[in-house]
Amino acid sequence: MAYADKQIVCRDCSTSFTFTAGEQEFYANKGLMNEPSRCPSCRQARRSNRSSLEEMDGYVRYGNFASFGGKTPRQMHPAACADCGQMTEVPFQPRGDRPVYCSTCYNKIRPPRQEAPPPR
Ligand SMILES: [Zn+2]
Numbered sequence: 001m002a003y004a005d006k007q008i009v010c011r012d013c014s015t016s017f018t019f020t021a022g023e024q025e026f027y028a029n030k031g032l033m034n035e036p037s038r039c040p041s042c043r044q045a046r047r048s049n050r051s052s053l054e055e056m057d058g059y060v061r062y063g064n065f066a067s068f069g070g071k072t073p074r075q076m077h078p079a080a081c082a083d084c085g086q087m088t089e090v091p092f093q094p095r096g097d098r099p100v101y102c103s104t105c106y107n108k109i110r111p112p113r114q115e116a117p118p119p120r
């Protein structure tokens with residue numbers, strides 16, 4: 001499949017910008033079928049707007065790629081394991097209404113699933 005540079009008119013500021021062959025290939029590799037409808041500077045502006053809104057909410061996103069696989073970094077809280085008493089860290093605030101286990105005990109109680117992560 002061959003790509004050619006393409007002129008697109010930004011729907012926000014009506015500036016025409018180039019959707020380059022390289023970008024088209026990048027989009028296609030990501031499985032994105034839609035062309036960008038905004039110029040890079042409007043896209044940038046929208047992105048920074050959105051992230052400042054999320055920060056106001058006290059909620060931080062790490063991007064789609066980071067949340068795949070459940071490996072999103074989170075704030076850890078120290079807690080004592082309800083089974084062996086060892087200090088451990090859990091990704092939620094321990095509230096006392098449910099037991100906290102260290103990773104060893106947690107795996108004993110609830111064996112990790114062997115399933116592969118779902119595709120995309
Ligand atoms: Zn624009």
Ligand SMILES: [Zn+2]
Binds near residue numbers: 105
């Ligand atoms: Zn334990």
